[in-house]
Amino acid sequence: xxxxxxxxxxxxxxxxxxxxxxxxxxxxxxxxxxxxxxxxxxxxxxxxxxxxxxxxxxxxxxxxxxxxxxxxxxxxxxxxxxxxxxxxxxxxxxxxxxxxxxxxxxxxxxxxxxxxxxxxxxxxxxxxxxxxxxxxxxxxxxxxxxxxxxxxxxxxxxxxxxxxxxxxxxxxxxxxxxxxx
Amino acid sequence: xxxxxxxxxxxxxxxxxxxxxxxxxxxxxxxxxxxxxxxxxxxxxxxxxxxxxxxxxxxxxxxxxxxxxxxxxxxxxxxxxxxxxxxxxxxxxxxxxxxxxxxxxxxxxxxxxxxxxxxxxxxxxxxxxxxxxxxxxxxxxxxxxxxxxxxxxxxxxxxxxxxxxxxxxxxxxxxxxxxxxxxxxxxxxxxxxxxxxxxxxxxxxxxxxxxxxxxxxxxxxxxxxxxxxxxxxxxxxxxxxxxxxxxxxxxxxxxxxxxxxxxxxxxxxxxxxxxxxxxxxxxxxxxxxxxxxxxxxxxxxxxxxxxxxxxxxxxxxxxxx
Numbered sequence: 292x293x294x295x296x297x298x299x300x301x302x303x304x305x306x307x308x309x310x311x312x313x314x315x316x317x318x319x320x321x322x323x324x325x326x327x328x329x330x331x332x333x334x335x336x337x338x339x340x341x342x343x344x345x346x347x348x349x350x351x352x353x354x355x356x357x358x359x360x361x362x363x364x365x366x367x368x369x370x371x372x373x374x375x376x377x378x379x380x381x382x383x384x385x386x387x388x389x390x391x392x393x394x395x396x397x398x399x400x401x402x403x404x405x406x407x408x409x410x411x412x413x414x415x416x417x418x419x420x421x422x423x424x425x426x427x428x429x430x431x432x433x434x435x436x437x438x439x440x441x442x443x444x445x446x447x448x449x450x451x452x453x454x455x456x457x458x459x460x461x462x463x464x465x466x467x468x469x470x471x472x
Numbered sequence: 473x474x475x476x477x478x479x480x481x482x483x484x485x486x487x488x489x490x491x492x493x494x495x496x497x498x499x500x501x502x503x504x505x506x507x508x509x510x511x512x513x514x515x516x517x518x519x520x521x522x523x524x525x526x527x528x529x530x531x532x533x534x535x536x537x538x539x540x541x542x543x544x545x546x547x548x549x550x551x552x553x554x555x556x557x558x559x560x561x562x563x564x565x566x567x568x569x570x571x572x573x574x575x576x577x578x579x580x581x582x583x584x585x586x587x588x589x590x591x592x593x594x595x596x597x598x599x600x601x602x603x604x605x606x607x608x609x610x611x612x613x614x615x616x617x618x619x620x621x622x623x624x625x626x627x628x629x630x631x632x633x634x635x636x637x638x639x640x641x642x643x644x645x646x647x648x649x650x651x652x653x654x655x656x657x658x659x660x661x662x663x664x665x666x667x668x669x670x671x672x673x674x675x676x677x678x679x680x681x682x683x684x685x686x687x688x689x690x691x692x693x694x695x696x697x698x699x700x701x702x703x704x705x706x707x708x709x710x711x712x713x714x715x716x717x718x719x720x721x722x723x724x725x726x727x728x729x730x731x732x733x734x735x736x737x738x739x740x741x742x743x744x745x746x747x748x749x750x751x752x753x754x755x756x757x758x759x760x761x762x763x764x765x766x767x768x769x770x771x772x773x774x775x776x777x778x779x780x781x782x783x784x785x786x787x788x789x790x791x792x793x
Contacts, residue, residue: 308534312535312537312538313538313541315535315538316538316539316541339491340491341490341491341494344494344495348498348502352505353527355524356524356527356528357528357531362505362506362509363504363505363507366505367502367503370498370499370502371499374491374495377491378491409506413510
């Protein structure tokens with residue numbers, strides 16, 4: 292396992308621990324943050340769409356196991372989120388600060404919205420009530436934590452992009468996978 | 473499919489397929505998991521639920537640690553949540569709080585009333601009296617008259633002359649009645665008199681009230697021994713009060729030179745308590761037997777030698793007649 296993989300593994304483990312250990316006790320009006328979402332977003336940004344959706348699936352599965360909701364629901368959602376972040380967010384992070392923050396906010400909103408839809412389909416929540424009391428405040432809460440992670444993500448992505456460009460120019464060969472992503 | 477580079481630089485990578493393939497595969501797996509979970513949740517058991525339980529067991533130490541570490545954050549969360557409460561919510565909570573305070577005070581009142589009524593029932597059972605319960609609805613503000621007004625009258629079978637008791641003992645006599653009310657003259661009143669006797673010596677005398685709020689026992693000859701602590705009972709003389717109702721205890725005995733009778737001060741058992749519920753004795757008993765609730769070990773038959781001890785110990789059984 293190379294350094295990058297270790298970093299991702301540590302990231303997922305930390306998010307899982309935070310989700311179990313901290314998230315229930317920092318709820319505001321019953322709304323807890325979703326650290327597994329952050330793990331999926333970071334994985335998507337750092338690893339690209341393929342590994343992003345795989346790690347997103349893993350994060351979602353761990354989230355489902357720690358709750359009483361349908362197993363597979365958050366796995367489904369974070370698979371999509373990890374993929375999308377891998378496709379789009381890497382480019383977004385190159386731009387000014389507003390777009391990445393906006394992307395994190397959208398990711399959080401999509402996650403919470405899809406979750407309330409899935410739970411409503413399973414008859415576990417009332418959709419409108421969940422929308423008002425959980426989705427919107429949950430989105431804000433997740434976006435706040437995502438915003439706090441943004442500088443770290445940006446620095447890591449900048450470093451990885453630089454290494455990729457440098458390796459291309461040095462070898463003179465087209466190296467498809469330098470395996471930093 | 474694994475491919476190995478044959479160039480000077482080895483590149484080693486495991487191709488997982490295109491991102492689209494991975495995405496679709498994982499989404500299908502997610503949907504399958506949800507389907508299996510739906511079946512297992514209706515059945516109540518299954519491999520997925522077992523995995524969830526195992527995950528819960530594995531992470532429970534972390535959860536307990538989080539409970540300890542999260543305490544200060546929980547307080548912050550509550551503070552933030554409370555600060556976000558609307559004014560209407562806060563006002564509703566305040567109103568509910570006031571209502572609950574009022575309810576608590578009312579319940580305390582009911583509790584105390586229940587205690588008083590239970591004590592009344594005890595005294596009624598102890599004397600085995602025919603009686604009617606009544607509430608005090610008025611008190612005199614006249615310094616010269618000590619009376620109370622009750623909420624029962626002739627319609628309830630109350631008549632003038634009936635004794636009135638509190639849980640502690642005799643307090644007075646019905647002086648006048650209307651159809652729905654009765655006026656009771658208390659023992660403290662100067663106009664009220666009760667024929668009494670001292671339990672230990674059986675000496676009979678007359679008890680009356682005074683302006684200084686004390687009860688005086690008259691006509692006990694100086695030759696009769698009277699001690700502080702002696703119990704004073706109704707003697708039944710005159711037919712006003714049944715014999716044997718406890719009134720009070722002797723608190724002082726004063727003898728002056730050439731006095732024929734003792735000067736005895738009696739403190740009533742009822743004291744100057746502000747009664748709220750009383751018993752009006754309606755029965756025509758001429759004599760009562762006092763049988764308080766005692767434990768079997770405490771009850772003894774009094775012997776003549778122990779009359780003093782019996783008279784002082786009100787928890788012992790007493791039979792007269």
